[in-house]
Amino acid sequence: MTESNDGYDPMKKSSEARRTKTMCADRHFERLLNLYVDGELPSGEQAELFAHLSMCAACRAHFNVLLAFRLVSRQETFVVPPATDEAVFARIDRLRRAPRSVLHRVSERRFFGGQIHGRVSFRSALLAAVVLIVFGLAVRPNPTPDATASTYHVTETVIDDGALYIIGPGVTVEGKRLGR
Amino acid sequence: MPQSDHKLIEAFQQGDEFAFVALYNRYKGPVYAFCAKMLLDRAVAQDVMQETFVRVYENRQRLMKVGSFKSWLFTIARNQCLNNLRRSKRHTKFDETAADVQVFDGETPFARLMKAEQVELVNRFLNELSPEYREVLVLREYQNLSYDEIASVTRNTVSSVKSRLFKARRKLGQFLQPWVEPEGDHPDAENPDSEPEPHHKPVLRRVS
């Protein structure tokens, strides 16, 4: 082997890569490499892996594949569409209303007496959030729809012990619990 | 500071619906990502994610009995995905002519792909994997779950999880290596002493 053992550089390519088969024949190092990639290889065993990587082009190639895959997997974005959020809560809303046992019906009537789905402006919901966080009180924001706030989807759900604002995507603001 | 899952579950079981919404907002993205990579169809993944959270809501009284909410949640999502795959026998068809990769000097074929093409290539690979290999790879790489957590979600032993994960990665190596090695430098080359093949040109349709 002409390569030095002065540490492994995953970006370094050498003609040696052409002299090896796709996978390293030694499953021991394949296992070490997998554990290393998963952060599960004890530090005491890492030197053994690095020494092998410095000499084995197949394992280096495999390492590069695992890193490339990791990069793609961590960069892909997954944003739940607001329509899906709405569909989830609509189904849960139906669940609450569906007659089940008498016991369930009683408890649900207590907790979810009324359901109102409407729109409030993002500004007023945000203002309400700030007010509620700072002062921990009082006023429900005006539920008038605001055409200028179209990039935010705000759903107000009022249950008889509080109001809930779901601002798509992913922000939920709790309103004050109403007196009964 | 965000509340722990445990506190939210407790509040939810005592009738606090906001706690459920907080749990939903915390986990909807990861569950959606898991379903999307298992099913390789985002529209179906949205339905399955929806079903998963409805199940959570319905089974809220069982929540305290489970060790980890996250594992329990992914177990439900996983079962939904497997049921869906069984029912549909889905094998996603990818556009055979979509992405021809142009060859430039210097970079690996993989690096030359657009982000969306890299995702498509990965999806092609996942599509080739059977669900039992796909799920461990997706839970590990996309959800960053530990071996223990994956074992809990898939109802398997840790050693079986590792075995399946490492095998899935071996297949990944075979699939992706021509893309990740630089031009003509992939270790498959028939004659090790010959010059690199100058027109090695992987295209997305090479795997159908």
Ligand SMILES: [Zn+2]
């Ligand atoms: Zn090796």
